[in-house]
Amino acid sequence: MKIHSAEFLLSASSKRQFPASTLPEIAFAGRSNVGKSTLINSLLNRKKLVKTSATPGKTQLINFFKINEKFIFVDLPGYGYAKVPQSVKQKWHNLVEDYLSERKTLRNVVLLIDCRHDPTLQDRQLLDWLEYYQRPSLIVASKIDKLKRGQVQKNLQKIKHGLSIELAPIGHSSMQHGSREDIWKKLSPWIKS
Numbered sequence: 001m002k003i004h005s006a007e008f009l010l011s012a013s014s015k016r017q018f019p020a021s022t023l024p025e026i027a028f029a030g031r032s033n034v035g036k037s038t039l040i041n042s043l044l045n046r047k048k049l050v051k052t053s054a055t056p057g058k059t060q061l062i063n064f065f066k067i068n069e070k071f072i073f074v075d076l077p078g079y080g081y082a083k084v085p086q087s088v089k090q091k092w093h094n095l096v097e098d099y100l101s102e103r104k105t106l107r108n109v110v111l112l113i114d115c116r117h118d119p120t121l122q123d124r125q126l127l128d129w130l131e132y133y134q135r136p137s138l139i140v141a142s143k144i145d146k147l148k149r150g151q152v153q154k155n156l157q158k159i160k161h162g163l164s165i166e167l168a169p170i171g172h173s174s175m176q177h178g179s180r181e182d183i184w185k186k187l188s189p190w191i192k193s
């Protein structure tokens, strides 16, 4: 995918702030620190369009980026950070559910899972939510460079079983750019208007 332009649109802390738009949207979700910002930057060939958070899990904002004037990337707030108070978790829940349940232009949600770990209860709950709202999803296993070569396929299968999904996730590493085109291939049909 050739990226001509990638611009930050806005951050929303409630559904009233979601931008009015008719462009197709791809959202990215996952635990704090799973590598979500890094993946988005890598897909867009930008170093720092999406800033990596110094205090993971503290910001409950949805960030919108307009790409090539044709589609929108949406960075959902990360979850699963242990030190976050209940009130912040509730805010995450409300904000993300408003987005997933109501956003008419949302086409696909990329769910990132750290390839080294089994999916968490929250990962599974998010996937259940996506199924409930009939949102197509693409599961990507991040940081595969952290595994020994022989371990990668085993862990992808473990994640597949852990999430009870039909296909194994796409393995991705920001250190090796090979899987970027695989991810674009899967996403391209969803961003055609």
Ligand code: GDP
Pocket: 030, 031, 032, 033, 034, 035, 036, 037, 038, 039, 052, 053, 056, 078, 142, 143, 144, 145, 146, 172, 173, 174, 175
């Ligand atoms: P986010 O909280 O999900 O947005 O996670 P970040 O993109 O900020 O990444 C969290 C940390 O993991 C940072 O230190 C990244 O440099 C690192 N990271 C992200 N992707 C990869 C990857 O594919 N391989 C390795 N080794 N580290 C990664």
